[in-house]
Amino acid sequence: MTTNPTAESMVDWDFAVSVGTKIAGDGPEVGRDEADEVVEELRAGAGRSTGLVREFTGLVAAHHNAPVLVVDRPGWIRANADGFKVVIGPLVDKLSSKKPPTGLALKVGSRITGAEIGGLLGFMGSKVLGQFDPFYEPDGRLLLVAPNIVHVEREINADPHDFRLWVCLHEETHRVQFTAVPWMRGHLFSEIEALARTVEPTKLLDDGLKRVTDALKDGVRGGSLMDIMSSPEQKQILDRVTGVMSLLEGHADVVMDGVGPSVIPSVEKIRGAFNERRKGIGTLDRVLRRLLGLDAKMAQYRDGAAFVRAVVDKVGMDDFNAVWAGPENLPSKDEIADPAAWVARVL
Structure with missing residues (x-):
């Protein structure tokens, strides 16, 4: 009797972590x-940021929820591999209910998929400064990537103590968002x-490839792979998720900029240098950012x-x-692009 594949069996996660670690x-x-x-210093900065975020936003995070972990690059890659298992779980269940691969096909496929995910994690693992992982049970966890923080503070010639607290303010805001708003997960x-x-x-591969081909024929440029390969129904869901993520990221940036001047002397210099860095470094980096949707992330x-500031000002x-x-x-x-519409609908 053959059992259906799981997120564990359809992706060689150990191989993904190994590939990602080598690339990063x-x-x-x-x-x-x-x-x-x-x-x-990062642990202390995250702890200090909790109160600063609460005072600025009015959001009260639950105590002892969502631990703060300071990790290296392999640690971040492993944590995100674990998160990916959760993310793709529903998709694996759907695919395996039809005609699941077995035997050698499953083994080879899991290795290939592991290499692809590992490549993505390796690229991201050398760049991410911090991240709230909402998929970690029971309440999520905050990851601060120490070597990347040190790398960037050296690269932009920032005051190390100021830069570390600045990063903590942004990332701790995400932890507060999810722990003060428990339904978000x-x-x-x-x-x-x-x-x-x-x-x-049955249509996933053919339709996906056709949309890529059509997009290239029509001269569409600048979109991510997710944008190109999404069906109309999927785009509706992705638009909703985009609204949520824009809110969460924008809110964290507003908190960081609002609190920063009172506790971080060199915050203006840091913000200016960091904004330049967000544009990407080098042609290959820019291409990968575009394909992976990181340009959209910056947007x-x-x-x-802009949405948060407009609503708060009003x-x-x-x-x-x-x-x-x-x-x-x-x-x-x-509504992210039209804050007045949100105010009219909700308030």
């Missing part, structure tokens, strides 16, 4: 004493499941921050916080 590399050279100092899970329900296994920071932070009352109050992708 070790990061900058840091002595043991300096490394210990960085780890302790379930909402994201439901959107992932909805996306999986739209997948038709989420910009557009989401109605104040207390009324803005109605956005956290329930999924029905979240802004759509269109």
Whole structure:
């Protein structure tokens, strides 16, 4: 009797982590004493940021929820491989209910998929400074990637203590968002499941390749692979997710910029240098960012921050916080671009 594949069997996760770790590399050279100092400073910075975020936003994070972990590049890659298992779980269930691969086909396929995911994780693992992982049970966890933080602070010649607290402010805001708004995790899970329900296994490859070909023939440029390969129904779901992610990222940027001047002396210099860095470094880096949708990620920071600032300027932070009352109050992708429409609908 053959059992259906799972997210564990359809992807060689150990191979993905191995590939990703090799691609990401070790990061900058840091002595043991300096490394210990960085780890302790980041932990302290995250702890300090909780109160600063609460005072600025009015959001109260639950105590002892969502641990803060300072990790190296392999640690971030392993954590995200674990998160990917959760993300693709509903899709694997859908695919395996039709005509699941078995035997050698499953083994070879899992190796290939592991290499693809490993390549993505390796590229990202050398760049991400911090991340809230909402898929870690039971309440998520905050990851701060120490070698990447050190690499960037050296690259932009920032004051190390200021830069580390600046990063902590942004990332801790995400931890506060998810722990003060506990329904947010379930909402994201439901959107992932909805996306999986739209997948038709028999059409996935043919239709996906046809959309890529048509897009190239029509001269479409600048979109991500997800944009090109999404069906109309999937685009609706992705638009909702874009609205949520723009809100979360923009809100964190507004908090970082709002709190920063009072506690980080060199915040203006850091922000200026970091904005330049966000544009990508080198041709290959820019191409990969575009294909992986990272250009859209940068737009989420910009557009989401503009939305939050516009609403707060109009109605104040207390009324803005109605956005956290329930999924029905979240802004759509269109409302992110039109804050007045959100105010009219919700408030």
